[in-house]
Amino acid sequence: MKIVAFDDNQKELHELHQMVTSWSQSRQYPDIIVKTFTKSSDLRFSLPDFYQWDVFFLDIMTPDDISAGLKTAEAIRKYNSAARIIFTTASREYFENAFEISAFRYMLKPLKQEKIWEALDHTYESALTDPAHSVVFPGFDRQIIIEYDRILRIQAYTSKHLARVFLTTGDYFEISLNVISFSDIVEKMLNQDFVRCHQSHIINMNHIKAYTPQQATLRDGSKVPVSRREKDAFFTAVIEHYKGIQ
Numbered sequence: 001m002k003i004v005a006f007d008d009n010q011k012e013l014h015e016l017h018q019m020v021t022s023w024s025q026s027r028q029y030p031d032i033i034v035k036t037f038t039k040s041s042d043l044r045f046s047l048p049d050f051y052q053w054d055v056f057f058l059d060i061m062t063p064d065d066i067s068a069g070l071k072t073a074e075a076i077r078k079y080n081s082a083a084r085i086i087f088t089t090a091s092r093e094y095f096e097n098a099f100e101i102s103a104f105r106y107m108l109k110p111l112k113q114e115k116i117w118e119a120l121d122h123t124y125e126s127a128l129t130d131p132a133h134s135v136v137f138p139g140f141d142r143q144i145i146i147e148y149d150r151i152l153r154i155q156a157y158t159s160k161h162l163a164r165v166f167l168t169t170g171d172y173f174e175i176s177l178n179v180i181s182f183s184d185i186v187e188k189m190l191n192q193d194f195v196r197c198h199q200s201h202i203i204n205m206n207h208i209k210a211y212t213p214q215q216a217t218l219r220d221g222s223k224v225p226v227s228r229r230e231k232d233a234f235f236t237a238v239i240e241h242y243k244g245i246q
Helices: 010-027 040-050 068-079 095-100 113-129 184-188 229-244
Strands: 004-005 033-037 055-059 084-089 106-107 134-138 142-146 152-156 162-167 174-178 194-198 199-204 209-210 214-216 223-225
Touching: 004 010, 004 040, 010 033, 010 113, 033 040, 040 068, 055 068, 068 084, 068 095, 084 113, 095 106, 106 113, 134 174, 142 162, 184 194, 184 199, 194 223, 194 229, 199 223, 209 229
Parallel strands: 004 033, 004 055, 055 084, 084 106
Antiparallel strands: 134 142, 152 162, 152 199, 162 174, 194 199, 209 214, 214 223
16 A cells, blocks of 8 residues: 655644554555655645545645645546545644545544554555555465565465565565465466466556566566476467557
8 A cells, every 4th residue: 555644844744654654564565665744735746646645644734825735635636536645734723624525534633643543544445445456465374465466476385385575665465375376366366467477477557667488577686587398378368468458
């Protein structure tokens, strides 16, 4: 899950960032990314890069603009109608304005950790109801919800009866192949962006940087082998994939 936080008060922004980080560590979620801004103008300028993010914590008032957060929320809504917008403020004055923009929460400062965690839990779990964008992997001790575009590749270690799901953040987590077979992962769980290129490798075609008959190079620099058995199907899948997104 990708989270943006805006507050002109650096101390309060740091405290919010710590609450979000402690939440992700407590829940053992490996796919949480947080970007912070101290100027609403910088966030609005950067929206083409961040509009698809999932959660926006927005301080409403700054010394220079008493409705900075509301204006930023309106700009976000032009790009993303589904984003969870959480307003953080010391005033109740803008409550009605906030919900005209379909705010998810309206939190009064000082922020409380349990309220932040509750909102993030609700948002993360709601990904279960959006199977078009996310997949639920059976982990060894918990279920793990990951958006498709965060997955770089998946590698099977059959001798250990596990597979590693490598993420675009550089992290990975492990799933049990006793619960689901490697073939079923690509055939039943993942969407059309994924292709099996080897007996032990599945890759997200959106992250391919280059490929040859022997290997695919992904955007993080990792090189994944392409087997002779999977080569023709792999080439066909990649060609059809990039035809479809032009």
